[in-house]
Each structure stands twice: as C-alpha cells, then as structure tokens.
Amino acid sequence: MLWLTYRQHRMQLLVTVAALIVVGTLLLVNGSSAASSRDPAAHFRDLYTYLSWLQVVPVAIGVFWGAPLLANEYERGTTKLAWTQSVSRFRWLGTKLGFLAVLATLAGLAFGAMMQRWLEVFPTNRGDTSFTNRFDNPALFAMTGVAPGAWWLLGFVLGTAAGALVRKTLPAIAVTIAVTVGLMIGVTNVRDLYAEPQLVTVGSGGQDPGGRVVEMVRDATGEITALKILPQDWYWRFQWTEAAILIGFAILLAGVAAVAVRRRS
Amino acid sequence: MTESAIVEATGLGKRYRRTWALRDCSLSIPTGRVVALVGPNGAGKTTFLHLAVGLLDATLGSVSIKGATAFLAQDKPLYTGFTIAEMLKFGKRLNPGWDDEFALKRIDSLQLPLKHKVGKLSGGQRAQVALTLALAKRPDLLVLDEPLANLDPLARHEVMRGLMEAVAETGMTVLLSSHVVSDLENTCDWLIVLNGGRVQVSGDIDELVAGHRILTGPAEEADSVSRRVPIVEDTRSGRQATLFARTEPVPLSPQWSERPVSLEQMVLAYLRRPDSASLPRPTLATA
Amino acid sequence: MVTFHLDKGSGVATYVQLVQQVKHALRLGLLEPGDRLPTAKEVVAELAINPNTVLKAYRELEREGLVEGKPGLGTFVKKTLGGASFTEHARLRKSLGGWVRDARKSGLDQEDVEALFASVVVDSFRGERTA
Numbered sequence: 001m002l003w004l005t006y007r008q009h010r011m012q013l014l015v016t017v018a019a020l021i022v023v024g025t026l027l028l029v030n031g032s033s034a035a036s037s038r039d040p041a042a043h044f045r046d047l048y049t050y051l052s053w054l055q056v057v058p059v060a061i062g063v064f065w066g067a068p069l070l071a072n073e074y075e076r077g078t079t080k081l082a083w084t085q086s087v088s089r090f091r092w093l094g095t096k097l098g099f100l101a102v103l104a105t106l107a108g109l110a111f112g113a114m115m116q117r118w119l120e121v122f123p124t125n126r127g128d129t130s131f132t133n134r135f136d137n138p139a140l141f142a143m144t145g146v147a148p149g150a151w152w153l154l155g156f157v158l159g160t161a162a163g164a165l166v167r168k169t170l171p172a173i174a175v176t177i178a179v180t181v182g183l184m185i186g187v188t189n190v191r192d193l194y195a196e197p198q199l200v201t202v203g204s205g206g207q208d209p210g211g212r213v214v215e216m217v218r219d220a221t222g223e224i225t226a227l228k229i230l231p232q233d234w235y236w237r238f239q240w241t242e243a244a245i246l247i248g249f250a251i252l253l254a255g256v257a258a259v260a261v262r263r264r265s
Numbered sequence: 266m267t268e269s270a271i272v273e274a275t276g277l278g279k280r281y282r283r284t285w286a287l288r289d290c291s292l293s294i295p296t297g298r299v300v301a302l303v304g305p306n307g308a309g310k311t312t313f314l315h316l317a318v319g320l321l322d323a324t325l326g327s328v329s330i331k332g333a334t335a336f337l338a339q340d341k342p343l344y345t346g347f348t349i350a351e352m353l354k355f356g357k358r359l360n361p362g363w364d365d366e367f368a369l370k371r372i373d374s375l376q377l378p379l380k381h382k383v384g385k386l387s388g389g390q391r392a393q394v395a396l397t398l399a400l401a402k403r404p405d406l407l408v409l410d411e412p413l414a415n416l417d418p419l420a421r422h423e424v425m426r427g428l429m430e431a432v433a434e435t436g437m438t439v440l441l442s443s444h445v446v447s448d449l450e451n452t453c454d455w456l457i458v459l460n461g462g463r464v465q466v467s468g469d470i471d472e473l474v475a476g477h478r479i480l481t482g483p484a485e486e487a488d489s490v491s492r493r494v495p496i497v498e499d500t501r502s503g504r505q506a507t508l509f510a511r512t513e514p515v516p517l518s519p520q521w522s523e524r525p526v527s528l529e530q531m532v533l534a535y536l537r538r539p540d541s542a543s544l545p546r547p548t549l550a551t552a
Numbered sequence: 553m554v555t556f557h558l559d560k561g562s563g564v565a566t567y568v569q570l571v572q573q574v575k576h577a578l579r580l581g582l583l584e585p586g587d588r589l590p591t592a593k594e595v596v597a598e599l600a601i602n603p604n605t606v607l608k609a610y611r612e613l614e615r616e617g618l619v620e621g622k623p624g625l626g627t628f629v630k631k632t633l634g635g636a637s638f639t640e641h642a643r644l645r646k647s648l649g650g651w652v653r654d655a656r657k658s659g660l661d662q663e664d665v666e667a668l669f670a671s672v673v674v675d676s677f678r679g680e681r682t683a
Binding site for chain 3: 430
Binding site: 001003004007008076077078080081082083084085086087264265 | 319335338340342343344345347355356
C-alpha cells in the first residue's frame, strides 16, 4: 500500500520537494547577503514581496495533493479496482491519508524552519522593520514555527474530504480553494482571541513588556489610560494554539472522508 | 448431480432514492459454472454484481460468496499512468494470493511489453491486462461486468478465449454480465435473466434450451394447446399461432409443427414478456 | 487427432456438435482406438468455448462406450464406429439417388424434396431422440 501511495502521488511529492529546495536556496542566498549588508531591510523587502505569496501553499497542497486523492479515483472508476483487492477500504484510505498527511506536515514544518532561520537575520521591532516580526505580521506567523505544518496538513485533509464528498476532481478543487481560503481569513481574524490580553496601564511607570496592542482603554475624557497587549513571548503559545485548532479540524475532516468512503451506494 | 452454491442471494434488493434497481432477487449460482447474467440495459445487472463483490450495500436481503473473488468492472479501470509492470506490482502488493509467475507468463503470451504505459494500450489490450490482474489473484469466483462491451470482434474472441482457458485450467466459477446474448453462446453454461430489477430465468442453459419449443399451428387450436403447456409468448397472425412454450416434446395434432429454440430466441422471448418466469422453483407457470 | 469446428447458426447444441464430429471422424476412420482426443484446454484454446461443454461431450462419448478417460493422461478412443460400412454407404446412397430422381419426376423441387426428407427423418427417429 505504501508503494502504491507513493507511486500514485510521486509527481506531487517530487514537485513539492523541488519547490522546497528552490525556496530554501533563495532564502539562504538572500539571508546570507542580508547578514553582511548595511541595509538588511532592503533585502527583506526584495524577497518578501514574493515570499508572502507562499501563505497560499496550504491551498495548493489541498488542490494538488488532497482533492485528486479520492475524486480522481471516483471519476476514473479506479475505486472499483482498488476496493476489490484484498485490502480493506479502511486500510486503503488509512494508508493513503496517513502517509501523505505525515509528508505534508513534515514538508510544512521544514518550510517553517527555513523561514524561521531566514527571519533571524533581520532585526525585529525597530522602526520600519517591525514588519519582519513573526508575531506581529500575520503572514509570517502562519509561515513560521509549527503553524505551516498544521496548515499544510489541514489543506491536504480538507482537499481529500472535499474529493470524498464531491467525487469529481474539478468541483472538489473549487470547494477546496473556497473553504481553505475562507478558513485562512477566518483564523487570521480570530487569532488575537487565542488568549486574554494583558492590561498595561499607561504612564504608571510600569514597564512595557513589548507586544502587539490589541485594544486601547480610554477614560471618560477620551484619554488613553491603558493598553491591552499580547506580549511577544506568547508567540509559541499562540503557535501551538493555532496548530491544535487546525489539527483538530484535520482530524474531523479525515473522519468525514472515512465516512464518505465507507458509504457503499 | 448435486452442485454446491458459490453465490447465494436471498431477497436481495437495492434502492436508489425512490427507484428499485434490483428487487426481491433470490438465486444461487453453482460452483464451477460459467454463468451469464443477461438482461436489457438498466435491468439491474451492474447493481447485482456490485452488491455481490461488496462495492454496494444492499437495501434489503443479502448476498454471500464462498471463497476468494476477483472483479473486473465494466470500464476495465486501470491506473493509466502505470506501466503494465507497475499494474502487476499493484496486484502483487494488494493480494496475498497473487500468482506472479502466471501473470508474467500471460502478459508475455499476449506479447505486451511490461514497460508499456497502460494508458497507451488499445481497448482489447487493456481488457487483457485487466483480466490478467483479475486471474492472477487465483480467485474461486471471477465476476466480470460486460467484459466484451466496447471491444472489436477479434478482441472479444481473444478475451473470451483467455477466460475459457483459465476456466479449463483452474475450474473457477465465472459470473459475467452481458446484454448481447450471442456473445454467450458456447461460453456460458448457466443463465440468469434479469429484467426490470427481477430475476426472470435461472438455470442450466442446455436444459433450458432443451426445455423450450416453438409451436406453430392453427390459431383456433392455440387456446387448447396453451391450456396444456406453459406458454411464454403467444403470437397470432391471422389463422396462424406461434407459441413459445416451456415444455418437453408434446404430442400435438398433425397440423402443428414444433421447432427447437436457440438461446437467443429463448432469452428474447422472456425479455419481451417480463411477467413470465422460469425459475428452479415450483408453481411459477404463467397464466 | 481430430480438429473441432463450430457451426454457430446450426441450432445444434455445441456439445452435440462435438459428439457428432468425433463420431464422424470415427466413421471415416480418422480416429482409431488408442488415439487421444484433444484435452479440454486444447479445444478451448482453439474454439474459445466453455471447457465444461467439452467435458460434457466427452462424458457423453464415454457413456456411449466410444472413448475412455484416463485420469492424468487424457481421453482415448476405445472403439471405432462401425455404423454402416463403406459398401453399405454406397448402396444406400444409390437407392436414395433413385428416390430423389423419382420425386423430381413427380414435380417436387429441391425445397420440397428436402422438407419431405427432413420430416421423414424426424418421424422415424422421433421415438429414440427423447429416450
């Protein structure tokens, strides 16, 4: 079964590995020249213009890895071939889904680690370079740490579930794009709610812990008295929260796919 | 001769939303037979086969198979991007009883190069590869859905020949569906006619053919004849009556002549009269 | 060795055709005692027919005592079919020829002759066939 899964999806796997190598090389070249440059921000901007597009990789994983996984088999009738061998449907789906889910997650984690290493070259929280902050910049938040692993996994499982329900490749791809993009926008918007922000009183001499301001508290005269902020060092806490939410979604969708494949009608 | 059944269906029914694709289907298929499942398009043949091999769940009743089963679906699905060698590897990896030596020998005798991509094969070659994949599992029962559809006459002959040789070699049971009866003459020995989702005929082909006659004679005597023998189909034209009868040879007045029937004539007569039935059960004579 | 062929339009059951062809070969001396009949697989490879049909034909021949199956070896001819000898054939043919000429003189055409002949054959064998 592992061989079959690899053989059927090796094109997607090879393309993904090649893309990771290309991105890694670009990051390496850009990062090392930025490290020895007087204006690293310029280097950052050079690459970031393109790099920000990689936020949509989870959609691509859903479209190329996930959606065709089952939809293509239904469409070509090869489910009738695969499901009449001596391997149960459950094992068939389990192997395909499990093997590719692990690879998608690993690829996402590798991507996150590369981004992380690249970002370390740039100073954060200094004037116009605050954009390079992996906590403040939502795009970088989703592309560093463990978040990309979870996102790529979710994209893949979502595509698979869409294929299992719709049973046709093109509509499954459309559903995958719409739902994944929707989820990305939705999750980005609720990210600040992962934890109750800290209240910091203004002008009381208390020290600024440094972080993202999510709300300003004003008194009756409209004077700002306090700030609600998310401290910088909550980055990992937020990363794991996001990963847990996405993995939860992915497990749910894998269940949906399994139920859809079990249905014999 | 007592034959044990390899397929047993009882009260089998399948409903898609409001329509029944198959209903009240009870039949048993004796081991070692080559069984033809015949019926017009939409009669429920594919539904029955899919229920039998477990691709579908029954709405009502049950169907059971004793032994290992291989299935060849109608469109002969294969992974088009795979080479023949990879297709065989697929069979080997997914089936513990796989006979690799047989598979390689059969592909070789068909003069198909192992490195060929499956997607580039002709219809007949594809059918042969799919058949090899099914046969190399060494099944006790091979189920084929319209195996000859969309094949040219030469390919039909070659596929049938391959199938019959495998039967001669292993003695396996074959269940195949077709809506072309002439394909089945000489190859099948058990007939099941499905019509409108119901089983109409089920039995040994030679016995069925020998058990039917076409009687031709004067129309005025036709009613008295049809009281004596079960009539499947009654055609009157002017003074002459043609009766398709389910009967052994019967003594008739000299004005009547009787002719034996062919398999095809018999099947057509039943299909035209969906309310007639010939089943291995008593009390099913027609009115 | 006998080579089988099929006449699909004849309406004669396939196994009966095989039986008839073996008998025909026996009558003509093409098969003699000790000769092996083709195996079911050989016939199947040639004609693409159901092997059970071949086995059924051989069982029928065995039942009539013409051949005998030796497990693992094959099916062998046991005795020849006398039927009528060649001289007998010639005599019958001659008298039938006379009858046909007679019928034509009476105004029967080819179809009439064939129909009459067929009906006489059917009548005279009727009792035996169903036995």
